[in-house]
Every structure is written in structure tokens, then in C-alpha cells.
Amino acid sequence: MKDLLRFATAGSVDDGKSTLVGRLLYDTKSVLADQIEAVQRASVDKGLSTPDLSLLVDGLRAEREQGITIDVAYRYFSTPTREFVLADTPGHVQYTRNTVTGASTAELxxxxxxxxxxxxxxxxxxAAVLALLQVPRLVLAINKIDLIGYDQAALEAIGKDFAGLARSLGFADDAVVxxxxxxxxGDNxxxxxxxxxxxxxxxLLGHLESVPVTPPEADSPFRMPVQYVIREHASDYRxxxxxxxxGTVRPGDAVVVLPGGATTTVAGVDTADGPLDAAGAGRSVTVxxxxxxxxxxxxxxxxxxAAPRVTNxxxxxLCWLSDKPLRPGARLLLKHGTRTTQVIVGALGQRLDTDTVSYVDAPEQLAINDIARVSLRTADALPVDDYxxxxxxxxxxxxxxxxxNTLAAGLVGDPLRLQA
Structure with a gap:
């Protein structure tokens, strides 16, 4: 069974994200012949001498007409080495919320x-949004190098500039390529x-095929939200x-049930294919x-x-995703793991200015795409860790x-840990 890498693309408008994704799909032979023919016909109609590979990704009419990406476009492809789930996110400022959505499950x-x-x-x-969401690895793809004559000095200067930014956001040097x-x-x-x-x-493909895919959660303490209780009365199975x-769970491990607090040990870890000696992050099991x-x-x-704290x-x-603004005192629902509870929004804290990557004074309300600190009080106590x-x-x-409707993506604590 091949490894699976989930990754996202991001960048400014006209930086060529959709063309890069199209190039990956085209050069890995991950598109059908009729799709290629359709792109070739559309490219000829636009007066282009070479196929516009961005058309393989920009599927909405508004995207094709404006030459921009509006929604998150998910693409699935594979090579003999690895399978990939790619989220191509928009570049416009007003679609920052879509970048949050696309990057939320990315490993790179x-x-x-x-x-x-x-x-x-x-x-x-x-870069600030990716750091906020704790995406563990970054690739800085300096695109359109043909337009500057493959100038080595200019490219190295850009890489050095970005390395300083990434370091200030908490990315380790070996996490950025x-x-x-x-x-x-098609260069590189x-x-x-x-x-x-x-x-x-x-x-780029060589790096995507070789980068480790072990998520950071693999080495963290064990956590498993309970989705369903399975009972079989004939055999008294529960x-x-x-x-x-x-983390990882094994028979014999000491565990605590939260938010109740009862402790016990794991008697077995089962799957449809039989019992396991251990199950790691991402594995669906019955304990x-x-x-x-x-x-x-x-x-x-x-x-x-190593239990999480239990608190309400x-x-x-918060990364606010809705056109409807958020004001203090709002009564909403909060979904954490497999539990949904009522929540009251308290005071709004400082807002993240993503242009300067610093916190500024608290707003009176949160508008779409705003990222800010906020205090919340839930009806039920929740077992949480810092994001x-x-x-x-x-x-x-x-x-x-x-x-x-989903209104916001929330992260417990301050993942950026910036000074105000």
C-alpha cells in the first residue's frame, strides 16, 4: 500500500498556482485524453500557442473567465511511489478563508x-496562515524563473528573504525547502x-515523493474521540x-475517559480484519x-x-469564515471532535494583521477572513489541548x-505565539 501525502498550494494572484498544479497532473499523466483535448481546444480559442494547463484545475466558469482561482480545488493523483491529495487554494485576499480550509488538513x-x-x-x-494552522513543512516554489533568465543570484536572494520570514513564524530551517x-x-x-x-x-515532484509523511500527531500522546459504541449482546462484546x-494505542495501555475522568486499561484494539498489536494516528479502530x-x-x-485539560x-x-460578522455575546454551536455543544462568545481579543504578521488592537466585531483571539464559554466541559x-x-x-453552516475554524490557544 502506497503512502498518501496531503498538500496544499498557496500564493499571490498570477503566481501560477493553477498552472503548476496542471503541470503536475499533465506530466505525471494523471489526466484523461479527453481532458487534454478539451484544454488544447480552449487554449487555441484563446489564441495560445501552448496548452493552458491551468484549465485542468480552474473548473468554475467565473474562475476561467477571470483567470483566477476562487474556490479550493481538490485534485487526486498518484505516482508509482506515492498517492497525493492536493488542495489548490485561491490567491486573492478576499478568499483567505479558503486558504484556511485547504491548508487545515495539509501535511505540506x-x-x-x-x-x-x-x-x-x-x-x-x-505564510502566517500556514504557520497558524501548524502545517509542518513548506516548499517555497520560485515560479517563472524563465522570465528572469534563470538568474541564480536573484533566486538565491528570494530564498534567503523567505527563510528569514519562515524562521520568524516558527518554521525550522529543515522544514523549508x-x-x-x-x-x-516545466523546469524542475x-x-x-x-x-x-x-x-x-x-x-518538486521528487521532493513530494520523498518527504516524510508521518504527521506530527504520531509522536503525541494518545487521543481518540469516540464516534460510536458497538455492542453485541450474544457475545457480550462492547x-x-x-x-x-x-499517538498510538496498544492493549495494556492505561487510559482515561474524558470529560468524566474514569481510568481503565485497554483490553484490545480491533478492526474488521482482526485485532492489532498497536494502532497509530489516522487509523480507525474499535477499542x-x-x-x-x-x-x-x-x-x-x-x-x-498525559491527558488533555478539561475546561469550558x-x-x-478564530479564523472567521462567514459573511455574517461575529459580535461578543453571540450564542453558537461548537463542534469539537465528535461532540457538539452550545457556546457563548465572550470578549474579542487582538486581531492578527497578516500583512505585518503581528497582533493589533481588538476589533468591535469579526468580519469575513479576520483572524483574532477570542474567549469562549461552552455549556459542556471539553477535553482540549493547545492546537x-x-x-x-x-x-x-x-x-x-x-x-x-460553519462560521469559523477555531484553534485553542495562540499557535503563532507572537508578542503583541
Whole structure:
């Protein structure tokens, strides 16, 4: 079974994200012949001498007409080495919320910059969002290198500029890789370019195929929100089904049931294919416990020696996704893991200025795309970790009770940990 890498693209308008994604799909032979023919016909109609590979990604009519990406476009492709789920996110400032959506499950992000302009405001904005969401690895893809004559000094200067930004946002030096590419021509995307003999690093696809895919949650303490209780009266079987959100669970492990607080040990870890000796983050399993404990959907099984805190007072960071503004005192629903509870919004804290990557004075209300600190009080106590420590139990959603629409993505604590 091949590994799966979930990654996202981000960058400013006209940096060539959709063309880069189209190039990846085209050069890995991940598109059908009729799709290629349709792109070729559309490109001829536009008076282009070469296929416009962005048309393989920009599917909405408004996107094609404006030449921009509006919605998150998900694409699935594979190579003999690995399978990929790619989220192509918009570049416009007003679609920052879509970048939050696309990057929220990414294990790596490809951040594009135009070789002619280098690091710009939108680069800083997207880098801040990726750092906020704790995306563990970054690729800085310096695109359109053909338009600056493959100038090595200019490309190295851009890489150095971005390295300083990434470091200030908390990215480790070995978590950021810089690759010079031309999505239009294909330089260093799938095949190595003869125009950059001075570049000795991997191609973009080569890096995507070789980068470790172990999520940071793999080494974190065990957490598993209970999705369903499985009972079989004939055999007196009782198990608790869910997906391991972080860490590893094994028979004999001491666990605590939260928010109740009862402790017990794991009697077995079952799947449809039989019992397991261990199950890690991302694996869906049924856990049997040694003791008969009152446990239901919405509860969390956690490592007894490293349990999350249980609280109904949350100091969190919100990424506001709705056209409807958020004001203090709003009564909403909060979904955390498999539990949904009522919540009251308290005071709004400082807002993140993504242009300067710093916090500014608290707003009176949150508008669409705003990112700010906020205090929340939930009706039920929740077992939570800081998002910077464990994303699975540190993330939540705010939901509009009348419509069920998602209003905000929430992160417990301040993942950026910036000084005001």
C-alpha cells in the first residue's frame, strides 16, 4: 500500500498556482485524453500557442473567465511511489478563508512566489496562515524563473528573504525547502531543468515523493474521540469505535475517559480484519476496555499519564469564515471532535494583521477572513489541548444553530505565539 501525502498550494494572484498544479497532473499523466483535448481546444480559442494547463484545475466558469482561482480545488493523483491529495487554494485576499480550509488538513504546503517580484504581502499573509494552522513543512516554489533568465543570484536572494520570514513564524530551517521552477515550461517540476545547472536540489515532484509523511500527531500522546459504541449482546462484546487522532494505542495501555475522568486499561484494539498489536494516528479502530465504564459518543479516550485539560473556558484563535460578522455575546454551536455543544462568545481579543504578521488592537466585531483571539464559554466541559501541541484536539468549528453552516475554524490557544 502506497503512502498518501496531503498538500496544499498557496500564493499571490498570477503566481501560477493553477498552472503548476496542471503541470503536475499533465506530466505525471494523471489526466484523461479527453481532458487534454478539451484544454488544447480552449487554449487555441484563446489564441495560445501552448496548452493552458491551468484549465485542468480552474473548473468554475467565473474562475476561467477571470483567470483566477476562487474556490479550493481538490485534485487526486498518484505516482508509482506515492498517492497525493492536493488542495489548490485561491490567491486573492478576499478568499483567505479558503486558504484556511485547504491548508487545515495539509501535511505540506507549496507556497509560490513570482521570480520577478519575490516575497510580497500576500506571501507573508499566506505564510502566517500556514504557520497558524501548524502545517509542518513548506516548499517555497520560485515560479517563472524563465522570465528572469534563470538568474541564480536573484533566486538565491528570494530564498534567503523567505527563510528569514519562515524562521520568524516558527518554521525550522529543515522544514523549508526552496525549489526554482517554471510551471509553464516545466523546469524542475517533474523533470530536472538543464537551465539551472547550479541547482542541485530535488524537483518538486521528487521532493513530494520523498518527504516524510508521518504527521506530527504520531509522536503525541494518545487521543481518540469516540464516534460510536458497538455492542453485541450474544457475545457480550462492547467496543468503542473511532479514529485515533494522535499517538498510538496498544492493549495494556492505561487510559482515561474524558470529560468524566474514569481510568481503565485497554483490553484490545480491533478492526474488521482482526485485532492489532498497536494502532497509530489516522487509523480507525474499535477499542475494548478492561472495565465496564459509562462511555458514549463525544467522549475522548486519552493516555492516562498525559491527558488533555478539561475546561469550558477557552482562550482561542478564530479564523472567521462567514459573511455574517461575529459580535461578543453571540450564542453558537461548537463542534469539537465528535461532540457538539452550545457556546457563548465572550470578549474579542487582538486581531492578527497578516500583512505585518503581528497582533493589533481588538476589533468591535469579526468580519469575513479576520483572524483574532477570542474567549469562549461552552455549556459542556471539553477535553482540549493547545492546537500548537496536538491539532486534532486543539481544533474546533463554530456553527450557526439555525442553518448548520460553519462560521469559523477555531484553534485553542495562540499557535503563532507572537508578542503583541
Amino acid at each position: 504546503a507549496v507556497l509560490l512566489v513570482d521570480a520577478r517580484y519575490g516575497v510580497v504581502e500576500q506571501t507573508r499573509r499566506h 526552496t525549489i526554482p521552477v517554471s510551471a509553464l515550461v 517540476v517533474v523533470d530536472r531543468s538543464g537551465h539551472t545547472p547550479w541547482y542541485t536540489g530535488p524537483t 467496543g468503542y469505535a473511532g479514529q485515533v487522532a494522535s 475494548r476496555l478492561a472495565d465496564d465504564i459509562d462511555l458514549s459518543r463525544g467522549d475522548v479516550l486519552a493516555a492516562a499519564g 473556558e477557552l482562550d482561542a484563535t 500548537a501541541d496536538i491539532r486534532a484536539t486543539g481544533g474546533f468549528l463554530l456553527i450557526d444553530p439555525p442553518t448548520g
